[in-house]
Amino acid sequence: MPQERHIIVVGAGVTGLTSAYFLAEEGYKVTVVAAHVPGDESIEYTSPWAGAHWRTSATPDQPTICDWDVQTYDYWIDVLNCEDADSKLPKSGLKMQTSNHYWDAQPTESLWWAPHVQNFHQLSTVAGPVSALNDSIPGGSPKIAWAASCRAPSINVPQYLLYLRAKAEGLGVSVIKSRLPTISGLETALDEAERVAMECGRPKADLFINATGLGAAKLCNDQMMYPIRGQTVLVRGEAHATRTRSGDGYVAYCIPRPGSGMTILGGTKEVGVWSEAVDPATTAIILERNQIFAPELLTGADGGFEVVSVQVGLRPGREGGPRVEGEVVGGRLVVHGYGHGSGGYQNSVGSARMVVGLVDEAFGARGGASAKL
Ligand SMILES: Cc1cc2nc3c(=O)[nH]c(=O)nc-3n(C[C@H](O)[C@H](O)[C@H](O)COP(=O)(O)OP(=O)(O)OC[C@H]3O[C@@H](n4cnc5c(N)ncnc54)[C@H](O)[C@@H]3O)c2cc1C
Incomplete structure (x- = not known):
């Protein structure tokens, strides 16, 4: 037993x-x-x-991990439904958010997960909000070539x-x-x-x-086992949506931390790097890349982000x-x-x-x- x-x-x-x-x-x-x-x-x-946040990085040749990710998505929705139904339940720190995904080129990754998430749909890049975003990207820098949106949980991890x-x-x-x-x-x-x-x-x-x-x-x-170093910046204000951008050799993301009044901006995925020291040049790049797609967080006296802290974590790669x-x-x-x-x-x-x-x-x-x- x-x-x-x-x-x-x-x-x-x-x-x-x-x-x-x-x-x-x-x-x-x-x-x-x-x-x-x-x-x-x-x-x-x-x-x-x-x-x-929930943004799977599993690929179709990893069916077990794809399945784990779908199970987690569904389970978190159940947790949130229970919390909605009973306000006395302890709060998990999860929240369903609009989750926007931007690519600088037609995505080469499989979007196998699209049928498993709520409200997945492609976004126009020539009209509407993504087009406006592209207009704000300085000339000479890559524009958003493909975009999609869905609903997905973000997590206040602490x-x-x-x-x-x-x-x-x-x-x-x-x-x-x-x-x-x-x-x-x-x-x-x-x-x-x-x-x-x-x-x-x-x-x-x-x-x-x-x-x-x-x-x-x-x-x-x-x-x-190997580390995948990630540097992030915690800023004041909760972004209205989760955004991720995938470009040539870089990722940028903005993930609201539900209920905390703060948002995590990222980031890096540095394979094999063990350093826990914050790199100021990386911080500057993270802030610059996020400035374009999280304008509601530009509440600093100088018109920029209000930085709370900068941190480094090492993902357990294998x-x-x-x-x-x-x-x-x-x-x-x-x-x-x-x-x-x-x-x-x-x-x-x-x-x-x-x-x-x-x-x-x-x-x-x-x-x-x-x-x-
Ligand atoms: C910047 C960043 C962003 C991320 N974003 C996401 C995301 O959006 N979505 C997502 O799904 N994942 C994300 N991850 C990845 C995720 O954080 C990790 O996959 C996850 O936290 C790993 O958890 P774990 O419990 O396996 O390991 P850990 O959290 O490292 O826990 C290991 C535990 O083992 C204990 N331990 C280790 N050695 C010993 C020992 N000798 N004696 C006693 N105890 C020991 C530690 O004390 C700790 O309690 C992100 C990671 C980083 C760094």
């Missing part, structure tokens, strides 16, 4: 917390052990630095992490802050996670979830995509869930459901311990 099984989830980012919450919903006893928890800020903790934690704790999940050693490998780290949990009165673990994001590079010596699979490590059952790259939020529901499925399978297979893993 799930209640008799104790699962330790290592990691309290969006991946670990969603997995912990869903496992607890399923009836498992769950303890989260993590070096960083909601409210913390660290370059080793990606989740607080995300934009974030609030969403706290919400997930509270939802999980409401189901009896215990969250323990502790850094696990990485130097002697995963097995030693899991021993330590169990020791720490037992010190807090939790039972021995029947299974572990490894949701350590980029930390898995060291913890599992996973050579396929060659071949996220690792969500079971393994036996030194006789311990482990389900890995890490390496979600640029899509950890929009993957989170589908990915966590797969984690729960693997856990169920593991226990089912041996009636207590896993042959499947």
Whole structure:
């Protein structure tokens, strides 16, 4: 029976917390052990630095990830419908927004997701608002050549992490802050996670979830992990819509942070770059690119943005995509869930459901311990 099984989830980012919450919903006893928890800020903790919004980066040759993203979109709509129906429910920090997508050339990426989102439609670039935008782009700079709009959730990420934690704790999940050693490998780290949990009165673990994001590079010596650096600028005011622009070698985006009175402007996707130092030249480029499509945020005394902060996060990239699979490590059952790259939020529901499925399978297979893993 799930209640008799104790699962330790290592990691309290969006991946670990969603997995912990869903496992607890399923009836498992769950303890989260993590070096960083909601409210913390660290370059080793990606989740607080995300934009974030639902804008899939999965491609048709990644059917599992496409499916995770669609599941998450649908789940978030259900969450929002419940919040609308009952004003006493805790607020997730999610909000459906108009989401405009601009390309400097006819998109080469597949728009497989168009039928899965609400109100997807192409926008004219020769008349209406996009044409007006193009008129405001200085001569010599690329214009918007193709555009589309849909409805998609954006996420107040600090609030969403706290919400997930509270939802999980409401189901009896215990969250323990502790850094696990990485130097002697995963097995030693899991021993330590169990020791720490037992010190807090939790039972021995029947299974572990490894949701350590980029930390898995060291913890599992996973050579396929790499950082994708993202610098963003938080500005005052909530943009009226989410906007993303894809050009030759760059992305620009503006994502309102629901309920916070602020908006995240981005950004960069620098593959293999570990630096957490803010680059002022990049900040200037981010502000310049966003100036065109977020004019409602130009409220500064100088006619520019009111900058609140500039920050850097490292997305947990992984060659071949996220690792969500079971393994036996030194006789311990482990389900890995890490390496979600640029899509950890929009993957989170589908990915966590797969984690729960693997856990169920593991226990089912041996009636207590896993042959499947
Ligand atoms: C600028 C930027 C914009 C983004 N925008 C979006 C977006 O719009 N949409 C989207 O879906 N995604 C977006 N992402 C990606 C998303 O943020 C990540 O995919 C996601 O946060 C990864 O979450 P995670 O839980 O796997 O890892 P993390 O959030 O890094 O969590 C890892 C956890 O493991 C713990 N841990 C690691 N090592 C150890 C150890 N040795 N001992 C104990 N604990 C350990 C950490 O403390 C932490 O709790 C963005 C990311 C960035 C940086």
